[in-house]
Amino acid sequence: MARIFKITSAVILIVSIYSAAAFTEDYMQVQAAIDISTVVSDGRYTLSQIADIARKNDIRIIIPADGFLNRWEYGLWPFRNIIKKVMTTNSVSLFGIRRYLNLVRAAQRKNMDMIFLNAVEAGPFYYWEGSPFGNSFSIKNWHKHLLVIGLDNAKDYRGLPMIGNGLSLAKPFGIMSLLFFLAMAGILSIGLLFVKMGSFAQQAVYERRFGLLLRHWKYIGILLVVSSLGLLVNNFPYCRFEYDQYHGDLGASPYQKMIDYVNSRGGATFWEHPEAKNVEKLGNVSIETDEHADYLLSTYGYTGYAIFYEGYDRIGAPERIWDAALKDYCLGIRPLPVWAIGAMDFEKAGNLEQCMTNLRTVFLLSHFTKADALNALKEGRMYVSREKEAANFVLDAFTVKDPSTGIEKIMGQELTVAGKPRITIAGHFSNKSSKNVKITIIRGGEIMRVMDATAPFSIGFDDDDNVKAAKSYYRLEIRAEGLLSVTNPIFVKRK
Numbered sequence: 372m373a374r375i376f377k378i379t380s381a382v383i384l385i386v387s388i389y390s391a392a393a394f395t396e397d398y399m400q401v402q403a404a405i406d407i408s409t410v411v412s413d414g415r416y417t418l419s420q421i422a423d424i425a426r427k428n429d430i431r432i433i434i435p436a437d438g439f440l441n442r443w444e445y446g447l448w449p450f451r452n453i454i455k456k457v458m459t460t461n462s463v464s465l466f467g468i469r470r471y472l473n474l475v476r477a478a479q480r481k482n483m484d485m486i487f488l489n490a491v492e493a494g495p496f497y498y499w500e501g502s503p504f505g506n507s508f509s510i511k512n513w514h515k516h517l518l519v520i521g522l523d524n525a526k527d528y529r530g531l532p533m534i535g536n537g538l539s540l541a542k543p544f545g546i547m548s549l550l551f552f553l554a555m556a557g558i559l560s561i562g563l564l565f566v567k568m569g570s571f572a573q574q575a576v577y578e579r580r581f582g583l584l585l586r587h588w589k590y591i592g593i594l595l596v597v598s599s600l601g602l603l604v605n606n607f608p609y610c611r612f613e614y615d616q617y618h619g620d621l622g623a624s625p626y627q628k629m630i631d632y633v634n635s636r637g638g639a640t641f642w643e644h645p646e647a648k649n650v651e652k653l654g655n656v657s658i659e660t661d662e663h664a665d666y667l668l669s670t671y672g673y674t675g676y677a678i679f680y681e682g683y684d685r686i687g688a689p690e691r692i693w694d695a696a697l698k699d700y701c702l703g704i705r706p707l708p709v710w711a712i713g714a715m716d717f718e719k720a721g722n723l724e725q726c727m728t729n730l731r732t733v734f735l736l737s738h739f740t741k742a743d744a745l746n747a748l749k750e751g752r753m754y755v756s757r758e759k760e761a762a763n764f765v766l767d768a769f770t771v772k773d774p775s776t777g778i779e780k781i782m783g784q785e786l787t788v789a790g791k792p793r794i795t796i797a798g799h800f801s802n803k804s805s806k807n808v809k810i811t812i813i814r815g816g817e818i819m820r821v822m823d824a825t826a827p828f829s830i831g832f833d834d835d836d837n838v839k840a841a842k843s844y845y846r847l848e849i850r851a852e853g854l855l856s857v858t859n860p861i862f863v864k865r866k
Contacts, residue, residue, distance in 0.1 A: 404432070472523065509656065767829075842864045
């Protein structure tokens with residue numbers, strides 16, 4: 372009975388919070404905090420503490436995103452798995468995958484007025500450059516991270532294709548593996564035979580030069596035994612891997628493999644900080660990652676990317692990489708559209724409450740459930756706001772309507788139109804401030820119109836130029852003092 376009362380109270384609270392923030396009559400606006408590390412990996416706060424801070428700031432969706440595997444390994448050839456140096460820090464893998472998933476489930480049960488989505492930060496690939504005996508030894512590309520969201524099965528995490536994650540990159544046992552094992556076993560047998568013959572030479576009466584020859588065989592045998600045993604142990608379980616950290620840069624292929632894997636398991640993938648360059652030092656080892664905005668064009672099928680904080684100048688601004696990817700989708704070159712979220716990338720430094728205030732991803736939910744929150748991520752039903760007014764700005768409407776049919780669509784959806792699309796845009800600040808705003812409408816990858824308004828504002832107009840291409844889209848950039856807000860696109864298809 373107490374549990375029923377608790378559930379009912381949570382539902383009443385949710386309705387009271389979001390009834391005044393409905394996007395349309397079918398969708399409620401729910402604010403989210405994405406990409407916060409907990410004490411499980413590199414973070415300062417527990418998941419319960421993060422939930423408490425989020426609740427105070429009217430945030431009801433939490434996507435924590437701890438580092439999945441923070442482990443770097445260098446081994447000396449040909450015994451890379453025996454003579455090696457391993458560096459590791461806290462991660463989900465070290466903490467325990469099942470234990471971590473249970474931690475998120477426990478937080479969900481404790482906070483019934485909130486939604487928690489499982490997520491990890493994954494670095495599928497890195498490679499070594501330079502010599503461990505020199506002064507220019509470095510790990511390359513470690514900070515090319517993907518956010519993996521929505522996987523609930525521990526087995527799916529153990530299979531994430533990334534260097535160091537068990538046998539996730541192992542190829543099936545094949546003829547080459549068998550031949551290697553048989554070759555090493557054969558060499559071991561020959562070595563043992565040589566050792567036995569060399570030992571026998573010390574006991575038997577042979578000519579001096581023949582005995583010396585057999586004793587030499589003993590030394591050769593010892594060398595063969597040690598080498599073959601070392602290689603047998605080093606290469607266990609005798610499988611080859613698709614790639615490793617010793618053969619240079621592989622471009623976008625490891626990341627594409629991760630994207631395809633997560634898609635096959637029903638999850639979502641987002642490029643985390645594609646415009647960020649990272650250079651740091653760990654002992655005598657440099658960790659270096661260049662900005663990689665171009666990977667958004669060389670990979671396909673990912674769900675989206677983090678437009679803030681490091682994804683705007685080269686990618687999210689009008690007529691840049693994001694628009695190029697969206698145009699590719701409209702042309703049928705890409706199988707899926709690309710959506711934008713805001714990723715806090717918060718670990719220990721800074722003030723979490725201030726970070727939550729300055730960056731909001733707002734979901735449009737038809738039902739306050741975990742399943743619909745994940746669907747909203749996959750379908751692009753969200754907009755992102757940053758800077759000091761981010762928590763106060765409310766986008767009341769951004770829709771495209773076909774006047775001839777009355778059908779209206781929102782962000783992430785597609786509308787088929789026969790005539791001129793009707794665009795509606797409305798917004799206000801919850802602190803009732805009257806601010807001048809600049810609204811930029813991007814259509815099909817180009818700036819279509821720039822309008823000035825004063826909040827609260829409500830604008831409606833027909834696109835007189837109509838949609839020239841067979842398939843296009845509209846998206847918004849809204850600026851004001853202390854605000855930059857970006858919407859996901861609405862696609863329009865010509866009838």
